Each structure stands twice: as C-alpha cells, then as structure tokens.
Amino acid sequence: MRLILSIGGGVLALVILVLAFLAWTPAPPRVDEAAIRAAAAEYSARIIRDSLGVPHIYGERDADVAFGLAWAHAEDDWETIEPTLIAARGELARYDGQAAAPTDYIVQLLRIRETVAARYETELTAEARAIVEAYADGMNAWALENRGRVRSGVLPMTGQDVVAGFVLRTPFMYGLDADIGELFEDERQRTISIGETETAFHLIDGPNPELGSNAYAIAPSRSDDGATRLIVNSHQPFTGPVAWYEIGLHSAEGWNAGGATFPGAPLVLHGHNENLGWAHTVNAPDLADIYVLEINPDNENQYRLDGEWVDFETGTAALRVRLFGPFSWVFNRELLWSAHGPVIRQPHGTYAIRFSGHDEVRGVEQWYRMNRASSWEEWRAAMEMRAITSLNTVYADRDGNIAYLYNARMPVRAEGYDWREYLPGDRSDLIWTEYQPFDALPLLLNPASGFVTNANNTPFRATDPADDLRREDFSATFGIEHEMTNRGQRLLNLLINDPSISGAEALEYKFDLSYAPDSPVVRLVSQLLAMDLDEDRLLIEAQDVLRAWDFSTNIENRSAALGVLTAIKCIENRHDTRPFTCEPEEALRASAEDLMAHHGLLDPEWGEVNRHVRGEVDLPVDGGPDILRAIYCGCQELNEDGQFVGVAGDTYIMAVEWDANGHLESRSIHQFGSATLDETSPHYADQADDFVAMELRDFPWMQSEVLDGATRDYVVGRR
Known part of the structure; x- marks a missing residue:
C-alpha cells in the first residue's frame, strides 16, 4: 500500500509538473533595442509643455511631430495606451485574463489584423504610413527608456498596430459591439467596455458610459461682430481609451493643429488649424446587418445561399488567457465566415454579420487630411474618402463657411426591407457590396439661418426649420435616427431665439443647465404630479419637492436631486416620446428612500449630490444627464457617500473663433488635466476647478504664447 501511495504521489507530482510546464506563458521574442534606437535617431521633436502641462510638439517634418506626440502622450498616459495597443493585436487576455478574452475573439472574428496587413501598403499613402510609423517609433523609444512600466511582449509597436487600433x-x-453582443445573450445584452481604464475592452454587463456630444457653428451673419464661431464639446468617459488628451501640433511642413486626441491616435481628432475647425458627435446610422442563416441538417458547416449549400470558411481562434502569475492557457474557439461576413453560431440560431468599414483601414489618413486642410474644398475632399465610418461633424472656417454633415459610410441596400431587423441569409442579392456616394449623405452648408448644430439628435433638426434637411429626401435604408435629445432641443431653442450671438452667449449656451419644456423629464414629472398617491406621506412630500422644480440643474437647486434621480431610472439618453422604462411611482419611491437614507431629507442641494472627483479634489458640479452641461454617473442610485460621481459627459471643451478679419482665437478646458494617470503630477487635477466653474483658458497657438509660463521644454529623438 505504501508503495502504491508513493507511486500515485509521484504520478500526481509528474502530472502537476507537466501541466505547469504546458501552462507556463512562453517568453516573448527578445526586443531588438538597437533597432528601436536606430529608428528614434531618425527623428527630432521639440516638446514644450505650457503652463498647464499640455504638450505642444514642434518638428521640421510631420513625422517628427508624430514621434514627439507619441513620446509626450506616453509620458502622461502609457497605462491606457498600452492595453489599447494590446487589444488591437487580439492579445489582451494574455495579460488581463478571462474578462478580456471576448475582445481577443472579436479581433480575430472580424479579421482586423488580416485586413490591416492586406491593405496597409496599398491603401494608405506613403505620407500617412510615415505618420503612424513615426508615432509607433516614438512609443517604442519612450518605452525603451521606461522599461519598468512596460509589460513583457508589448514591444515593438508598429504602424500597423496604430492602424489596427482605429x-x-x-x-x-x-x-x-451591441449588435454582436445581442447574439450571445437571450435576455441581457452584453457589450465591450470602452469606459474606465480598468475595464477597457473587457466584457461588461449593461451599457458603456454615455458617448454623446454637443457641437455647433455660428456664421458671421448670425454673430454680433461678424465672427465665425465653433463650439467643440464631445462627451466621453473621463478616463480610458476614448478619453480626450489635449495637444498642439506644429510642423515646418505645414501641419498645424490644436485640439484633442485619444490614446493611440497620432493626430488631432477634433479641434482646429489656423484656417478651419471641426467637431464630432456620435450618430446612429444603420451600418451593421445581421442575417439569419439556414444550416444544412446533414452538415453543420454548410449554409444555404441562392438555393445551394455553401461551405463556411472555417478557422480557429487561439486565445491565450492568463490564469495567474506566469501561467496561462490557450483556449481554442471556432471561427466561421460566410459570404456575408463573420458568423456566430448559437443554440437559438446561426447568424452572419456584415458591417460598414469591414474593408476600411484609411480612417487615420482621413483625419490626417482633415488636420492639414486649408479650405472648405480641401476639407470636403478629405470627408469624401468616407473612411471614417460614422460621426456627425460640424465645421467652420475663417472664410465664414459653416456646415453640418451626417457622416456615415452608408451601404447601398435594396429598398423594401427593414434593415434594422434580422434579414434572410439565403439570398445573395441582400449582401451589399457598395457604399453610397458622399453626395447622398445629409449635408447642410451655409444655411440662411447662419447656424448649424447637433447634440446626438436627428440630422433633420439642425438649424432653423426653414433651412432644415428633409427626411423624405433620404432613403429609409440609411436607418437615420428620428429622435431628439434634451440637449438638441435646448440648443435649437437658444440659437433660434438669438438673432445676434456674441462669443459670450455662444459659450453660455453650451453651459445651459435646463431641461426643455417638451423633454421626457418634464413629461415624467408632470405625470408624477398628476398622480393620486393615496395619502402616502413620503411620496406626497416628494411631489411637493418636484412641484417646486424649475427643471434646472444648478448646484444650489433643491429639487434637482430628486428629479434627476427619478428620471434616470425611467428615461434612456436618446429619447422623444418613448414609454418610460419603469413605473414612475416606483422610481419616485426608490429615489425618495435613497435620498432619505443618505441625506435625511428629500431636497439636498444638487451640489451636495452631484460631484466632480479627482484624487483629493471633490467639488460640487452643475449639470446632469442629457443637459448641455452634461454629467453622467453611469448609475441609477447614489453611491455609499450619497453622491453621484461623474464618470462621463462634458470632458474636453473648445471654443474657436475667427474674427471678421480672420484672426484666430481659441479657448479650452479639460475635466482634469494633462497628466492623465500620474497622481503625483501638478497637472493631474489642475484644470478641475476651472472645469467646475465653467471657465475656459486661452489655448496658446503661437510658440511665444506656449513659452510664456511653460513648465518644460525638451527635445526627443536624435536627428
């Protein structure tokens, strides 16, 4: 018996050793440090950090500027840039474990790496490749000098990595992500998070933080002084891979741009140059189609198409998933593709997905051309690429032109189908292969009203009604949204009723704090006030609080806490006359109980509840959900401290102006500061006070302005 136990113990130990050997994560290839240093020696960039630590990059060539931008951004936000890079490679689960595996699977299912590799050399110009490769070289050079902050196996970054991120x-x-997610869950949709850094590109239950935005432009004819004005106000998560980072870029080759970018992006995504500017907001065209496939009962790897059984293209997703410590395991998952596109096989059916941009890698090039455009004609030519697959865009320039474009890479689809529903997968004539021309898109250029605006609302309400585009002029196959938002309605009300808009007024409207009279919030409160609540003392007192509400969200307001807390339980962000998502009486009761439990009263000042928190900074903040001064907490209940802490909404704000003589001035503010993750930096939260006070600072454009009060001035590269 003792011998048997000894043998059994030896076998078990051997099995454990074999499993440990198999599960040991293999070491990555050795980094060629000499090659990284040699590449860096080809560049020279001067980085001047202004009085708020914002980097302004100067170089002889555009490539030098891209190299310097990468270095500066890595200094401030490497811990966000790094997982963005890894996610685009489809390797995030190797580092972050099971929660990141769905993203790796999607990268392989959508063939992102293969698409980039096949089209990188042939579809991107040499100029665009030079920019993304310089940016990659800058990241590599910085990382080599800071190896302690870099995960094993990440280096070297390549230009194709940058493009894959886009x-x-x-x-x-x-x-x-939502279209794909609904196929994996019968009851609850799951999405890929692009919110907070720690959950970036991880599978999460429920929606991401709000991705909204406000943008508007005022023509000289509508200004009080003949100026052209542009307000840039994207609503993004406060941190993570789609959080804004402010930059200034200046090249002797003529690339001059200021504004904001995302981690991993080598240029200004929205902002301005000396001649023109643009702002994006998220739109919701129908750009993805789901087909229900009929499977051969005798061969599960065949589907019916035009009356014949056709073989799936098959593959295997090898997902290396970190277990603990140095151990990981490779999980193999089925990959299928049909003539339509990627295929997902589930117990309730087999589905194929076809989406706009599945064959597109030139988004970064289009933004680069927008950065460098010097006129409406050049900027429009960049937009005609349609390589940026969605996003509303508001435009203004020094010549007084303004425009609103409902930008989308629209498929050419057969009429007569509701393309937002699932489609039959057995007909090849429903597999679209072409895109609509640029001229087919909703575009409003220089309307007589003198202003254009969008706040994630329908494009058919973008200016004075007399000048608006008409819905009937555009195909129903575009799937253009019909809804308004409170922000959209308030902006239209404010701009329509002001025939002569000053610079101060343009900014004042951006910080408007009210819900519109025809908003769902007002409709909800009106319904609650009309209820007979059967002598329920708590709810009757709650009605009294709501009755006193003027529908503003200023920090002193004593009804906003109860009103907003009730509204976010019942109303989605995109809304018009949709039914409430829960019973209003139940929402009011839950909100009243929440406030009583944390504050002991139903009417605390809104500023006691609504907070802007950054490290040790904890400030009351005006605004709220779907307010032009947008603040989202990503929750429906108060936290343990009885607060809503903002995690998304108003982030980077920029006000751009060309006066009647074409002179440029711009002002900006960031919700935190340029040091995105470095809590020890003086720029970690140095803009928070002004952000809460709704005050913008002058954005330094000329080098002399940047040097005035500069906190640091240094050169990177060796050329």
Missing part, C-alpha cells in the same frame, strides 16, 4: 474602435462608435 479599425477596432471605429465600429464601436456606431454600436457594432
């Missing part, structure tokens, strides 16, 4: 993130902006 290809992965862009479809998320129009909701492809």
Whole structure:
C-alpha cells in the first residue's frame, strides 16, 4: 500500500509538473533595442509643455511631430495606451485574463489584423504610413527608456498596430459591439467596455458610459461682430481609451493643429488649424446587418445561399488567457465566415454579420487630411474618402463657411426591407457590396439661418426649420435616427431665439443647465404630479419637492436631486416620446428612500449630490444627464457617500473663433488635466476647478504664447 501511495504521489507530482510546464506563458521574442534606437535617431521633436502641462510638439517634418506626440502622450498616459495597443493585436487576455478574452475573439472574428496587413501598403499613402510609423517609433523609444512600466511582449509597436487600433474602435462608435453582443445573450445584452481604464475592452454587463456630444457653428451673419464661431464639446468617459488628451501640433511642413486626441491616435481628432475647425458627435446610422442563416441538417458547416449549400470558411481562434502569475492557457474557439461576413453560431440560431468599414483601414489618413486642410474644398475632399465610418461633424472656417454633415459610410441596400431587423441569409442579392456616394449623405452648408448644430439628435433638426434637411429626401435604408435629445432641443431653442450671438452667449449656451419644456423629464414629472398617491406621506412630500422644480440643474437647486434621480431610472439618453422604462411611482419611491437614507431629507442641494472627483479634489458640479452641461454617473442610485460621481459627459471643451478679419482665437478646458494617470503630477487635477466653474483658458497657438509660463521644454529623438 505504501508503495502504491508513493507511486500515485509521484504520478500526481509528474502530472502537476507537466501541466505547469504546458501552462507556463512562453517568453516573448527578445526586443531588438538597437533597432528601436536606430529608428528614434531618425527623428527630432521639440516638446514644450505650457503652463498647464499640455504638450505642444514642434518638428521640421510631420513625422517628427508624430514621434514627439507619441513620446509626450506616453509620458502622461502609457497605462491606457498600452492595453489599447494590446487589444488591437487580439492579445489582451494574455495579460488581463478571462474578462478580456471576448475582445481577443472579436479581433480575430472580424479579421482586423488580416485586413490591416492586406491593405496597409496599398491603401494608405506613403505620407500617412510615415505618420503612424513615426508615432509607433516614438512609443517604442519612450518605452525603451521606461522599461519598468512596460509589460513583457508589448514591444515593438508598429504602424500597423496604430492602424489596427482605429479599425477596432471605429465600429464601436456606431454600436457594432451591441449588435454582436445581442447574439450571445437571450435576455441581457452584453457589450465591450470602452469606459474606465480598468475595464477597457473587457466584457461588461449593461451599457458603456454615455458617448454623446454637443457641437455647433455660428456664421458671421448670425454673430454680433461678424465672427465665425465653433463650439467643440464631445462627451466621453473621463478616463480610458476614448478619453480626450489635449495637444498642439506644429510642423515646418505645414501641419498645424490644436485640439484633442485619444490614446493611440497620432493626430488631432477634433479641434482646429489656423484656417478651419471641426467637431464630432456620435450618430446612429444603420451600418451593421445581421442575417439569419439556414444550416444544412446533414452538415453543420454548410449554409444555404441562392438555393445551394455553401461551405463556411472555417478557422480557429487561439486565445491565450492568463490564469495567474506566469501561467496561462490557450483556449481554442471556432471561427466561421460566410459570404456575408463573420458568423456566430448559437443554440437559438446561426447568424452572419456584415458591417460598414469591414474593408476600411484609411480612417487615420482621413483625419490626417482633415488636420492639414486649408479650405472648405480641401476639407470636403478629405470627408469624401468616407473612411471614417460614422460621426456627425460640424465645421467652420475663417472664410465664414459653416456646415453640418451626417457622416456615415452608408451601404447601398435594396429598398423594401427593414434593415434594422434580422434579414434572410439565403439570398445573395441582400449582401451589399457598395457604399453610397458622399453626395447622398445629409449635408447642410451655409444655411440662411447662419447656424448649424447637433447634440446626438436627428440630422433633420439642425438649424432653423426653414433651412432644415428633409427626411423624405433620404432613403429609409440609411436607418437615420428620428429622435431628439434634451440637449438638441435646448440648443435649437437658444440659437433660434438669438438673432445676434456674441462669443459670450455662444459659450453660455453650451453651459445651459435646463431641461426643455417638451423633454421626457418634464413629461415624467408632470405625470408624477398628476398622480393620486393615496395619502402616502413620503411620496406626497416628494411631489411637493418636484412641484417646486424649475427643471434646472444648478448646484444650489433643491429639487434637482430628486428629479434627476427619478428620471434616470425611467428615461434612456436618446429619447422623444418613448414609454418610460419603469413605473414612475416606483422610481419616485426608490429615489425618495435613497435620498432619505443618505441625506435625511428629500431636497439636498444638487451640489451636495452631484460631484466632480479627482484624487483629493471633490467639488460640487452643475449639470446632469442629457443637459448641455452634461454629467453622467453611469448609475441609477447614489453611491455609499450619497453622491453621484461623474464618470462621463462634458470632458474636453473648445471654443474657436475667427474674427471678421480672420484672426484666430481659441479657448479650452479639460475635466482634469494633462497628466492623465500620474497622481503625483501638478497637472493631474489642475484644470478641475476651472472645469467646475465653467471657465475656459486661452489655448496658446503661437510658440511665444506656449513659452510664456511653460513648465518644460525638451527635445526627443536624435536627428
């Protein structure tokens, strides 16, 4: 018996050793440090950090500027840039474990790496490749000097990695992740998080933080002084891979741009140059289609198409998933593709997905051309590429032109189908292969009203009604949204009723704090006030609080806490006359109990509840959900401290102006500061006070302005 136990113990130990050997994560290839240093020696960039630590990059060539931008951004936000890079490679689960495996699977299912590799050399110009490769070289050079902050196996970063990051993130902006997610869950949709850094590109239950935005432009004819004005106000998560980072870029080759970018992006995504500017908001065109496939009962790897059984293209997703410590395991999962596109096989059916941009890698090039455009004609030519697959865009320039474009890479689809529903997968004539021309898109250029605006609302309400585009002029196959938002309605009300808009007024409207009279919030409160609540003392007192509400969200307001807390339980962000998502009476009761439990009263000042928190900074903040001064907490209940802490909404704000003589001035503010994750930096939260006070600072454009009060001035590269 003792011998048997001894042998059994030896076998068990051997099995454990074999499993440990198999599960040991293999070491990555050795980094060629000499090659990284040699590449860095080809560049020279001067980085001047202004009085708020914002980097302004100067170089002889555009490539030098891209190299310097990468270095500066890595200094401030490497811990966000790094997982963005890894996610685009489809390798995030190797580092972050099971929660990141769905993203790796999607990267392989959508063939992101293969698409980039096949099209990188042939579809991107040499100029665009030079920018993304310089950016990659800058990241590598910085990482080599800071190896302690870099995960094993990440280096070297390549230009294709940069492009793959664009290809992965862009479809998320129009909701492809939700389309894919609904196929995996019968009852509860799951999405890929692009919110907080710690959950970036991880599978999460429920929606991401709000991705909204406000943008508007005022023509000289509508200004009080003949100026052209542009308000840039994207609503994003406060941190993570789609959080804004402010930059200034200046090249002797003529690339001059200021504004904001995302981690992993080598240029300004929205902002301005000396001649023109633009702002994006998220739109919701129908750019993804789901087909229900009929499977051969005798061969599960065949589907019916045009009356014949056709073989799936098959593959295997090898997902290396970190277990603990140095141990990981490779899980193999089925990959299928049909003539339509990627295929997902589930117990309730087999589905194929076809989405706009599945064959597109030039998004970064289009933004680069927008950065460098010097006129409406050049900027429009960049937009005609349609390589950016979605996003509303508001435009203004020094010549007084303004425009609103409902930008989307629209498929050419057969009429007569509701393309937002599932489609029959057995007909090849429903597999679209072409895109609509640029001229087919909703575009409003220089309307007589003198202003254009969008706040994630329908494009058919973008200016004075007399100048608006008409819905009937555009195909129903575009799937253009019909809804308004409170922000959209308030902006229209304010701009329509002001025939002569000053710079101060343009900014004042951006910080408006009210819900519109025809908003769902007002409709909800009106319904609650009309209820007979059967002598329920708590609810009757709650009615009294709501009755006193003027529907503002200023920090002193004593009804906003109860009103907003009730409204976010019943109303989605995109709304018009949709039914409430829960019973109003139940929402009011839950909100009243929540306030009583944490504050002991139903009417605390809104500023006691609504907070802007950054490290040790904890400030009351005006605004709220779907307010032009947008603040989202990503929750429906108060936290343990009885607060809503903002996690998304108003982030980077920029006000751009060309006066009647064409002179440029711009002002900006960031919700925190340029040091995105470095809590020890003086720029970690140095803009928070002004952000809460709704005050913008002058954005330094000329080098002399940048040097005035500069906190640091240094050169990177060796050329």
